[in-house]
Amino acid sequence: MIEVNDIHKSFGDIEILKGISTTFEKGKTNLIIGQSGSGKTVFLKTLLGLHTPDKGTITYDGTNYSDLTPDEKSNLRAKMGMVFQGSALFDSMTIAENVKFPLRMFTKQSNSEMSDRVNEVLKRVNLDDDHNKLPSEASGGMQKRVAIARAIVNQPKYLFCDEPNSGLDPKTATVIDNLIQEITREYDITTIINTHDMNSVMEIGEKIIFLKDGLKEWEGSNKNIFKTNNEAVTGFVYSSDLFQRVQKMYLEEDM
């Protein structure tokens, strides 16, 4: 579980995060949504420790991040898995080497043990036959699955995903969403996903935090996001024609 209390973050004179407090629960897919420029990525990077908050605290299963020494912070980060928007795979390594990388860095496993674990994880993300491909030879969906495999190979306690569906077709996007949700439940980890994909919100939004102008505007789940009266949330959710039709359907059901 990750608890965030009154987080502020500025770059120069521009205040990006203006005091966010919330809790991300273990074993659930927690989604951060909001328009571009709302502070989602800065918030996620602050949770990852890539940005230091100007004010406020972040607690990881009872451990306050700001109280840790640099080495303790590094050790905590080794328990985090991250799926980047652009996958961020190491382009000089094959798919298998990318997945093996965290094991080589942080474990004392033998080569055969590492290979077994890599095979197991790649099988879990349905990439059994592509071990020796380079990232440049893999499709966008495959790269995302490799990134997920690399993020979970060392059995992290926290999984962060920055727009895992961007640039993917709807079918592949759904596969990635479901995979993340299954992994979250299977490994009982705290997963935080940064997205503005409403399909993801509907599919896997067990807990949703809506950010607007660096503040938490709304908090709930995919069950009640379509019923909220918060104008900022409804403006965001029903911005596309498709979801306007969904809204109409909901209203007709209520009548």
Add this chain to the structure above:
Amino acid sequence: MSYLHNIGQYLLMIKEMFRKRTKWSVMRHLIFKDIDDLIINSLGIVAFISFFVGGVVTIQTALNMTSPIIPKSLVGFATRQSIILEFAPTFISIIMAGKVGSFITSSIGTMRVTEQIDALEVMGINAINYLVFPKFIALMLYPFLISIAMFLGIIGGMAACVFGGFATLDDYVTGLQMDFIPFHIVYAFIKTFVFAFLLATIPSYYGYYMKGGALEVGKASTTSFVWTSVAIILLNYILTQMLLS
């Protein structure tokens, strides 16, 4: 102010390079890969340039020694001094600032743009140690490259001298052995080690701290070449003043 900021950040990067070291089993592979990328892959261009510039130095020297009272062996002497003292350590280092420096800046810069460095940091890896330290160690073999440059420069000079008919082989070899001061070799290798350090760290700095996209990677490579060259020229002057005067 921005110069001071850059110098301070560069010094902090160097300090960070030696902190929280990457596992040796991983580092070993990185070092061998960087030796291949930075040293072995530079052999061809260094050999080519050294051989022909050695030849040009010899021809220029010979053509400017028109007086019959100047012994022909001075061609070999002047070629040796030019190549050992300045051409091999300094001129080759500036060429390497273009070749190796651009490679280092663009490869680290691309990793920054594509969030690969963020991925390392998220995993709790000291990205500066992981990326810069192996380059620093690989470039400690740079004197090997400079030795080859010295040797081939002198051989190129010999070929130009003999086949161009400027002096006999005996005259050239006599000139090579004339008034030889072993400290000049020590001086050249001290400079080489200092330039190797600059070649590993300045381009890494510009790659690591770059911001923006693909266009900025190109700009960072150019900036890194300019500042590595400036640092080499300045330190060349300072070291020459300290060691030879």
